Amino acid sequence: MKTAISDHNQPIIARSLTKILGYALQLQASAIHLQSTANKLEVRYRLDNGLQTVLVLSAAYGPGLFKKISNLAGLTPEIHEGQFKIHRPSYNAVLRALWVPTAEGPKIVLEIERQNKVQPELTELLPTALEKTVLTALRPSGLLVITGPTNSGKMTLAQAILRRLAKPNLNIVSLSEMAQAPIAGVNQSIIDPRRGYDWPQALHSLGRQDADLIFLSRCDRPEILRQALLSSTNKLIITILPSPSATDALRLLTSLAPEAKLLLAQLKLLIYQQLEPRQCPRCRQAVELTAVERLAMEKKLNFDQVLKKIVRDGLIGEVEHNFYKTTGCANCQHSGYNGKISLQQILLGGPALADWHLLSSSEQNKVIKKQTAHGLLESALAQTLLGNLSLEQLLKLA
Numbered sequence: 001m002k003t004a005i006s007d008h009n010q011p012i013i014a015r016s017l018t019k020i021l022g023y024a025l026q027l028q029a030s031a032i033h034l035q036s037t038a039n040k041l042e043v044r045y046r047l048d049n050g051l052q053t054v055l056v057l058s059a060a061y062g063p064g065l066f067k068k069i070s071n072l073a074g075l076t077p078e079i080h081e082g083q084f085k086i087h088r089p090s091y092n093a094v095l096r097a098l099w100v101p102t103a104e105g106p107k108i109v110l111e112i113e114r115q116n117k118v119q120p121e122l123t124e125l126l127p128t129a130l131e132k133t134v135l136t137a138l139r140p141s142g143l144l145v146i147t148g149p150t151n152s153g154k155m156t157l158a159q160a161i162l163r164r165l166a167k168p169n170l171n172i173v174s175l176s177e178m179a180q181a182p183i184a185g186v187n188q189s190i191i192d193p194r195r196g197y198d199w200p201q202a203l204h205s206l207g208r209q210d211a212d213l214i215f216l217s218r219c220d221r222p223e224i225l226r227q228a229l230l231s232s233t234n235k236l237i238i239t240i241l242p243s244p245s246a247t248d249a250l251r252l253l254t255s256l257a258p259e260a261k262l263l264l265a266q267l268k269l270l271i272y273q274q275l276e277p278r279q280c281p282r283c284r285q286a287v288e289l290t291a292v293e294r295l296a297m298e299k300k301l302n303f304d305q306v307l308k309k310i311v312r313d314g315l316i317g318e319v320e321h322n323f324y325k326t327t328g329c330a331n332c333q334h335s336g337y338n339g340k341i342s343l344q345q346i347l348l349g350g351p352a353l354a355d356w357h358l359l360s361s362s363e364q365n366k367v368i369k370k371q372t373a374h375g376l377l378e379s380a381l382a383q384t385l386l387g388n389l390s391l392e393q394l395l396k397l398a
Protein backbone atom coordinates (compact mmCIF):
# COMPACT_ATOMS: atom_id res chain seq x y z
CA MET A 1 0.00 0.00 0.00
CA LYS A 2 1.38 3.41 -0.92
CA THR A 3 0.69 6.63 0.90
CA ALA A 4 -0.81 9.87 -0.46
CA ILE A 5 1.31 12.77 0.65
CA SER A 6 0.12 16.31 0.89
CA ASP A 7 3.00 18.35 -0.44
CA HIS A 8 2.24 21.80 -1.79
CA ASN A 9 5.16 21.73 -4.20
CA GLN A 10 3.73 18.90 -6.22
CA PRO A 11 2.23 19.52 -9.63
CA ILE A 12 -1.32 20.65 -10.10
CA ILE A 13 -2.83 17.14 -10.39
CA ALA A 14 -1.45 16.06 -7.04
CA ARG A 15 -2.68 19.29 -5.44
CA SER A 16 -6.16 18.83 -6.92
CA LEU A 17 -6.31 15.26 -5.64
CA THR A 18 -5.18 16.33 -2.17
CA LYS A 19 -7.95 18.95 -2.15
CA ILE A 20 -10.60 16.49 -3.38
CA LEU A 21 -9.62 13.94 -0.73
CA GLY A 22 -9.15 16.49 2.05
CA TYR A 23 -12.52 18.12 1.53
CA ALA A 24 -14.26 14.71 1.40
CA LEU A 25 -12.69 13.71 4.70
CA GLN A 26 -13.58 17.05 6.25
CA LEU A 27 -17.23 16.60 5.24
CA GLN A 28 -17.14 12.98 6.44
CA ALA A 29 -18.12 11.68 3.00
CA SER A 30 -18.28 7.89 2.78
CA ALA A 31 -17.34 7.77 -0.92
CA ILE A 32 -16.04 9.92 -3.77
CA HIS A 33 -17.26 9.41 -7.34
CA LEU A 34 -15.07 10.79 -10.12
CA GLN A 35 -16.84 10.63 -13.47
CA SER A 36 -14.97 11.64 -16.55
CA THR A 37 -16.88 12.54 -19.74
CA ALA A 38 -15.88 14.10 -23.06
CA ASN A 39 -16.17 17.66 -21.74
CA LYS A 40 -15.89 17.55 -17.95
CA LEU A 41 -14.76 15.74 -14.85
CA GLU A 42 -17.46 15.61 -12.21
CA VAL A 43 -16.61 15.01 -8.56
CA ARG A 44 -19.43 13.84 -6.30
CA TYR A 45 -19.36 12.94 -2.59
CA ARG A 46 -21.64 10.52 -0.81
CA LEU A 47 -22.86 12.51 2.19
CA ASP A 48 -25.62 11.90 4.74
CA ASN A 49 -28.23 13.10 2.25
CA GLY A 50 -27.02 11.11 -0.76
CA LEU A 51 -24.63 11.82 -3.64
CA GLN A 52 -23.82 15.51 -4.03
CA THR A 53 -21.86 17.16 -6.85
CA VAL A 54 -19.13 19.19 -5.20
CA LEU A 55 -16.86 20.05 -8.09
CA VAL A 56 -16.92 20.13 -11.89
CA LEU A 57 -13.47 20.34 -13.46
CA SER A 58 -12.37 20.64 -17.06
CA ALA A 59 -12.05 17.28 -18.84
CA ALA A 60 -8.31 17.99 -19.09
CA TYR A 61 -7.95 16.95 -15.44
CA GLY A 62 -9.39 13.48 -16.08
CA PRO A 63 -6.43 11.52 -17.43
CA GLY A 64 -3.95 12.97 -14.92
CA LEU A 65 -6.17 12.43 -11.89
CA PHE A 66 -7.14 8.92 -12.94
CA LYS A 67 -3.49 8.04 -13.55
CA LYS A 68 -2.47 9.42 -10.16
CA ILE A 69 -5.20 7.45 -8.35
CA SER A 70 -4.36 4.32 -10.35
CA ASN A 71 -0.72 4.61 -9.31
CA LEU A 72 -1.62 5.08 -5.66
CA ALA A 73 -4.13 2.22 -5.56
CA GLY A 74 -2.24 -0.15 -7.85
CA LEU A 75 -4.89 -0.18 -10.59
CA THR A 76 -3.85 -1.46 -14.01
CA PRO A 77 -5.80 -2.29 -17.18
CA GLU A 78 -6.19 -5.81 -15.69
CA ILE A 79 -6.70 -4.93 -12.01
CA HIS A 80 -9.74 -2.73 -11.39
CA GLU A 81 -9.75 -2.74 -7.60
CA GLY A 82 -7.13 -1.48 -5.19
CA GLN A 83 -6.56 0.72 -2.19
CA PHE A 84 -4.31 3.31 -0.58
CA LYS A 85 -3.98 4.99 2.78
CA ILE A 86 -4.06 8.56 3.99
CA HIS A 87 -2.54 9.58 7.31
CA ARG A 88 -3.90 12.43 9.38
CA PRO A 89 -3.09 13.33 12.99
CA SER A 90 -6.35 12.00 14.48
CA TYR A 91 -7.11 9.14 12.09
CA ASN A 92 -5.98 7.08 9.15
CA ALA A 93 -8.23 6.51 6.20
CA VAL A 94 -8.19 3.66 3.73
CA LEU A 95 -9.47 4.53 0.27
CA ARG A 96 -10.72 1.61 -1.72
CA ALA A 97 -10.61 2.38 -5.43
CA LEU A 98 -12.84 0.78 -8.02
CA TRP A 99 -12.43 1.48 -11.74
CA VAL A 100 -15.74 1.41 -13.62
CA PRO A 101 -15.93 1.84 -17.39
CA THR A 102 -19.17 3.66 -18.29
CA ALA A 103 -20.72 4.71 -21.59
CA GLU A 104 -19.81 8.38 -20.90
CA GLY A 105 -16.20 7.63 -20.00
CA PRO A 106 -14.12 6.11 -17.21
CA LYS A 107 -15.24 6.45 -13.62
CA ILE A 108 -13.46 5.84 -10.34
CA VAL A 109 -15.31 5.26 -7.08
CA LEU A 110 -13.28 5.74 -3.92
CA GLU A 111 -14.88 4.25 -0.83
CA ILE A 112 -13.56 5.89 2.28
CA GLU A 113 -13.02 3.95 5.45
CA ARG A 114 -11.80 6.01 8.35
CA GLN A 115 -9.75 4.19 10.86
CA ASN A 116 -9.93 6.32 13.95
CA LYS A 117 -6.96 5.78 16.11
CA VAL A 118 -9.48 5.17 18.88
CA GLN A 119 -11.72 2.28 17.76
CA PRO A 120 -15.29 2.27 19.05
CA GLU A 121 -16.13 -0.28 21.72
CA LEU A 122 -19.05 -2.65 21.25
CA THR A 123 -20.92 -0.72 23.96
CA GLU A 124 -20.84 2.38 21.75
CA LEU A 125 -22.18 0.50 18.71
CA LEU A 126 -24.94 -1.60 20.25
CA PRO A 127 -27.39 -0.76 23.03
CA THR A 128 -26.45 -2.70 26.20
CA ALA A 129 -29.48 -4.99 25.87
CA LEU A 130 -28.50 -6.04 22.31
CA GLU A 131 -24.86 -6.45 23.23
CA LYS A 132 -25.97 -8.99 25.83
CA THR A 133 -28.15 -10.87 23.30
CA VAL A 134 -25.22 -11.05 20.85
CA LEU A 135 -22.63 -12.19 23.36
CA THR A 136 -24.95 -14.81 24.89
CA ALA A 137 -25.75 -16.31 21.48
CA LEU A 138 -22.07 -16.69 20.61
CA ARG A 139 -21.35 -20.08 22.07
CA PRO A 140 -17.88 -21.56 21.62
CA SER A 141 -18.59 -22.66 18.06
CA GLY A 142 -20.81 -21.73 15.15
CA LEU A 143 -21.23 -19.01 12.59
CA LEU A 144 -21.94 -15.31 13.14
CA VAL A 145 -22.79 -13.40 9.97
CA ILE A 146 -22.86 -9.61 9.94
CA THR A 147 -24.83 -8.29 7.01
CA GLY A 148 -26.12 -4.99 5.64
CA PRO A 149 -25.80 -2.67 2.62
CA THR A 150 -22.50 -1.08 1.49
CA ASN A 151 -21.12 1.39 4.03
CA SER A 152 -23.31 0.22 6.88
CA GLY A 153 -20.54 -0.21 9.46
CA LYS A 154 -20.34 -4.01 9.20
CA MET A 155 -16.54 -4.08 9.55
CA THR A 156 -16.56 -1.66 12.48
CA LEU A 157 -19.10 -3.85 14.28
CA ALA A 158 -17.15 -7.05 13.47
CA GLN A 159 -13.92 -5.51 14.79
CA ALA A 160 -15.64 -4.35 17.99
CA ILE A 161 -16.97 -7.88 18.57
CA LEU A 162 -13.48 -9.31 17.97
CA ARG A 163 -11.99 -6.82 20.43
CA ARG A 164 -14.59 -7.82 23.01
CA LEU A 165 -13.97 -11.57 22.52
CA ALA A 166 -10.14 -11.40 22.37
CA LYS A 167 -8.62 -13.09 25.43
CA PRO A 168 -5.05 -14.23 26.17
CA ASN A 169 -6.10 -17.90 26.13
CA LEU A 170 -7.73 -17.67 22.67
CA ASN A 171 -5.95 -17.88 19.34
CA ILE A 172 -7.81 -15.53 17.01
CA VAL A 173 -7.01 -15.46 13.30
CA SER A 174 -8.31 -12.74 11.00
CA LEU A 175 -8.29 -12.96 7.19
CA SER A 176 -9.14 -9.65 5.60
CA GLU A 177 -8.66 -7.82 2.31
CA MET A 178 -8.03 -4.54 4.07
CA ALA A 179 -5.71 -3.87 6.99
CA GLN A 180 -7.65 -3.21 10.19
CA ALA A 181 -6.49 -1.49 13.36
CA PRO A 182 -4.46 -4.07 15.31
CA ILE A 183 -6.19 -5.89 18.18
CA ALA A 184 -4.11 -7.46 20.94
CA GLY A 185 -4.22 -11.23 20.52
CA VAL A 186 -5.57 -11.21 16.95
CA ASN A 187 -3.28 -12.47 14.17
CA GLN A 188 -4.16 -10.46 11.12
CA SER A 189 -3.42 -11.73 7.60
CA ILE A 190 -4.05 -9.43 4.66
CA ILE A 191 -5.28 -11.06 1.47
CA ASP A 192 -3.36 -9.48 -1.38
CA PRO A 193 -3.39 -11.40 -4.68
CA ARG A 194 -0.86 -8.91 -6.10
CA ARG A 195 1.65 -10.27 -3.59
CA GLY A 196 0.67 -13.85 -4.32
CA TYR A 197 -1.46 -14.30 -1.19
CA ASP A 198 -5.02 -15.02 -2.31
CA TRP A 199 -8.09 -16.50 -0.60
CA PRO A 200 -7.46 -20.16 -1.55
CA GLN A 201 -3.93 -19.89 -0.15
CA ALA A 202 -5.05 -18.12 3.03
CA LEU A 203 -7.85 -20.64 3.60
CA HIS A 204 -5.46 -23.51 3.02
CA SER A 205 -3.08 -22.30 5.72
CA LEU A 206 -5.98 -21.74 8.13
CA GLY A 207 -6.14 -25.44 9.01
CA ARG A 208 -2.60 -25.37 10.38
CA GLN A 209 -3.06 -22.34 12.58
CA ASP A 210 -4.94 -24.02 15.46
CA ALA A 211 -7.36 -21.09 15.78
CA ASP A 212 -10.16 -20.86 18.35
CA LEU A 213 -11.90 -18.01 16.59
CA ILE A 214 -11.66 -17.03 12.93
CA PHE A 215 -12.67 -13.79 11.30
CA LEU A 216 -13.25 -13.81 7.52
CA SER A 217 -13.84 -10.37 6.00
CA ARG A 218 -16.11 -11.92 3.35
CA CYS A 219 -17.97 -15.16 2.70
CA ASP A 220 -19.66 -14.44 -0.63
CA ARG A 221 -17.56 -17.03 -2.47
CA PRO A 222 -18.36 -20.73 -2.22
CA GLU A 223 -14.77 -21.70 -1.31
CA ILE A 224 -14.68 -19.23 1.60
CA LEU A 225 -18.10 -20.25 2.88
CA ARG A 226 -17.19 -23.92 2.63
CA GLN A 227 -14.12 -23.35 4.82
CA ALA A 228 -16.18 -21.25 7.25
CA LEU A 229 -18.70 -24.08 7.64
CA LEU A 230 -16.00 -26.73 8.04
CA SER A 231 -14.33 -24.72 10.77
CA SER A 232 -17.56 -23.69 12.50
CA THR A 233 -18.25 -27.20 13.76
CA ASN A 234 -15.72 -26.65 16.56
CA LYS A 235 -14.76 -22.97 16.36
CA LEU A 236 -16.49 -19.64 16.34
CA ILE A 237 -16.47 -18.01 12.88
CA ILE A 238 -17.33 -14.36 12.38
CA THR A 239 -17.85 -13.17 8.83
CA ILE A 240 -19.33 -10.36 6.75
CA LEU A 241 -21.80 -10.55 3.85
CA PRO A 242 -23.07 -7.46 2.00
CA SER A 243 -26.83 -7.75 1.53
CA PRO A 244 -29.89 -5.45 1.55
CA SER A 245 -31.79 -7.41 4.24
CA ALA A 246 -31.55 -10.32 6.68
CA THR A 247 -33.82 -12.43 4.45
CA ASP A 248 -31.70 -11.73 1.37
CA ALA A 249 -28.58 -12.61 3.33
CA LEU A 250 -30.04 -15.94 4.40
CA ARG A 251 -31.16 -16.74 0.84
CA LEU A 252 -27.74 -15.86 -0.54
CA LEU A 253 -25.95 -17.91 2.11
CA THR A 254 -28.07 -21.02 1.59
CA SER A 255 -27.56 -20.75 -2.18
CA LEU A 256 -23.77 -20.38 -1.84
CA ALA A 257 -23.25 -23.06 0.79
CA PRO A 258 -22.21 -26.55 -0.32
CA GLU A 259 -25.09 -27.77 1.83
CA ALA A 260 -27.89 -25.41 2.87
CA LYS A 261 -28.85 -27.73 5.76
CA LEU A 262 -25.35 -27.54 7.20
CA LEU A 263 -25.31 -23.77 6.94
CA LEU A 264 -28.64 -23.40 8.73
CA ALA A 265 -27.51 -25.80 11.45
CA GLN A 266 -24.25 -23.93 12.05
CA LEU A 267 -25.67 -20.41 11.95
CA LYS A 268 -25.80 -19.05 15.49
CA LEU A 269 -26.55 -15.43 14.78
CA LEU A 270 -27.19 -13.08 11.89
CA ILE A 271 -26.91 -9.37 12.56
CA TYR A 272 -28.31 -7.05 9.91
CA GLN A 273 -27.22 -3.44 10.24
CA GLN A 274 -28.01 -0.24 8.36
CA LEU A 275 -27.03 3.36 8.94
CA GLU A 276 -29.38 6.32 8.93
CA PRO A 277 -28.60 10.04 9.11
CA ARG A 278 -28.71 11.11 12.77
CA GLN A 279 -30.69 14.17 13.86
CA CYS A 280 -28.30 16.88 15.02
CA PRO A 281 -27.95 16.62 18.83
CA ARG A 282 -27.29 20.39 19.13
CA CYS A 283 -30.51 21.66 17.57
CA ARG A 284 -33.00 18.87 18.18
CA GLN A 285 -35.92 19.62 20.47
CA ALA A 286 -38.64 17.48 22.00
CA VAL A 287 -42.00 18.04 20.31
CA GLU A 288 -45.59 16.93 20.77
CA LEU A 289 -46.88 15.11 17.71
CA THR A 290 -49.87 16.75 16.05
CA ALA A 291 -53.07 14.71 15.71
CA VAL A 292 -52.33 14.26 11.99
CA GLU A 293 -48.80 13.03 12.67
CA ARG A 294 -49.99 10.62 15.33
CA LEU A 295 -52.59 9.23 12.95
CA ALA A 296 -49.99 8.79 10.19
CA MET A 297 -47.82 6.91 12.66
CA GLU A 298 -50.60 4.66 13.92
CA LYS A 299 -51.31 3.73 10.32
CA LYS A 300 -47.76 2.46 9.87
CA LEU A 301 -46.98 0.82 13.20
CA ASN A 302 -48.57 -0.37 16.39
CA PHE A 303 -46.81 2.22 18.54
CA ASP A 304 -47.92 0.93 21.97
CA GLN A 305 -46.97 -2.64 21.17
CA VAL A 306 -43.52 -1.82 19.80
CA LEU A 307 -42.92 0.62 22.65
CA LYS A 308 -43.80 -2.05 25.22
CA LYS A 309 -41.32 -4.46 23.61
CA ILE A 310 -38.40 -2.01 23.54
CA VAL A 311 -39.04 -0.95 27.14
CA ARG A 312 -39.21 -4.62 28.20
CA ASP A 313 -35.98 -5.36 26.28
CA GLY A 314 -34.26 -2.50 28.07
CA LEU A 315 -33.58 -0.42 24.94
CA ILE A 316 -35.15 2.67 26.45
CA GLY A 317 -36.36 3.68 29.91
CA GLU A 318 -39.94 3.54 31.03
CA VAL A 319 -40.48 7.25 31.64
CA GLU A 320 -41.15 10.11 29.27
CA HIS A 321 -41.13 9.27 25.60
CA ASN A 322 -40.69 12.21 23.28
CA PHE A 323 -40.35 12.76 19.56
CA TYR A 324 -37.75 15.26 18.39
CA LYS A 325 -37.39 17.73 15.55
CA THR A 326 -34.37 19.75 14.48
CA THR A 327 -34.25 23.43 13.58
CA GLY A 328 -30.83 23.44 11.88
CA CYS A 329 -27.69 25.08 13.27
CA ALA A 330 -24.03 25.70 12.42
CA ASN A 331 -23.14 22.27 13.84
CA CYS A 332 -25.20 20.50 11.17
CA GLN A 333 -24.66 23.09 8.40
CA HIS A 334 -28.39 23.82 8.80
CA SER A 335 -29.37 20.41 7.43
CA GLY A 336 -30.73 19.09 10.75
CA TYR A 337 -28.56 15.98 10.45
CA ASN A 338 -25.11 15.25 11.77
CA GLY A 339 -23.37 11.89 11.59
CA LYS A 340 -25.01 8.47 11.40
CA ILE A 341 -26.90 6.17 13.71
CA SER A 342 -26.99 2.40 13.28
CA LEU A 343 -30.12 0.24 13.35
CA GLN A 344 -30.01 -3.51 13.81
CA GLN A 345 -32.01 -6.64 13.31
CA ILE A 346 -30.80 -9.63 15.29
CA LEU A 347 -31.78 -13.05 14.04
CA LEU A 348 -31.14 -16.12 16.18
CA GLY A 349 -30.14 -19.37 14.51
CA GLY A 350 -31.06 -22.75 15.89
CA PRO A 351 -33.29 -25.73 15.09
CA ALA A 352 -36.19 -23.45 14.05
CA LEU A 353 -34.22 -22.63 10.90
CA ALA A 354 -33.90 -26.27 9.79
CA ASP A 355 -35.19 -26.69 6.21
CA TRP A 356 -35.81 -22.96 5.96
CA HIS A 357 -34.45 -23.03 2.40
CA LEU A 358 -37.20 -25.44 1.38
CA LEU A 359 -40.06 -23.24 2.61
CA SER A 360 -42.21 -20.91 0.50
CA SER A 361 -41.16 -17.28 0.76
CA SER A 362 -44.14 -16.39 2.97
CA GLU A 363 -43.25 -19.27 5.32
CA GLN A 364 -39.63 -18.13 5.25
CA ASN A 365 -40.68 -14.66 6.36
CA LYS A 366 -42.76 -16.11 9.20
CA VAL A 367 -39.79 -18.09 10.52
CA ILE A 368 -37.55 -15.04 10.23
CA LYS A 369 -40.05 -12.98 12.20
CA LYS A 370 -40.21 -15.63 14.90
CA GLN A 371 -36.42 -15.94 15.13
CA THR A 372 -35.86 -12.18 15.22
CA ALA A 373 -34.86 -11.38 18.78
CA HIS A 374 -34.73 -7.72 17.92
CA GLY A 375 -36.29 -6.12 14.85
CA LEU A 376 -35.34 -3.15 12.71
CA LEU A 377 -38.54 -1.32 13.56
CA GLU A 378 -37.86 -1.74 17.28
CA SER A 379 -34.37 -0.37 16.72
CA ALA A 380 -35.81 2.56 14.75
CA LEU A 381 -38.45 3.43 17.35
CA ALA A 382 -35.88 3.30 20.16
CA GLN A 383 -33.60 5.67 18.20
CA THR A 384 -36.57 7.95 17.42
CA LEU A 385 -37.50 8.25 21.10
CA LEU A 386 -33.83 8.88 21.94
CA GLY A 387 -33.95 11.84 19.53
CA ASN A 388 -31.68 10.37 16.85
CA LEU A 389 -34.33 9.78 14.17
CA SER A 390 -37.19 12.00 13.03
CA LEU A 391 -40.79 10.82 12.72
CA GLU A 392 -40.40 10.94 8.92
CA GLN A 393 -37.40 8.62 9.07
CA LEU A 394 -39.26 6.24 11.38
CA LEU A 395 -42.27 6.10 9.06
CA LYS A 396 -40.06 5.43 6.05
CA LEU A 397 -38.59 2.44 7.86
CA ALA A 398 -41.90 1.09 9.21
Ligand SMILES: [Zn+2]
Pocket residue numbers: 280281282283284326327328329330331332333334336337
Ligand atom coordinates in the same frame (compact mmCIF):
# COMPACT_ATOMS: atom_id res chain seq x y z
ZN1 LIG B 1 -28.04 21.28 14.17
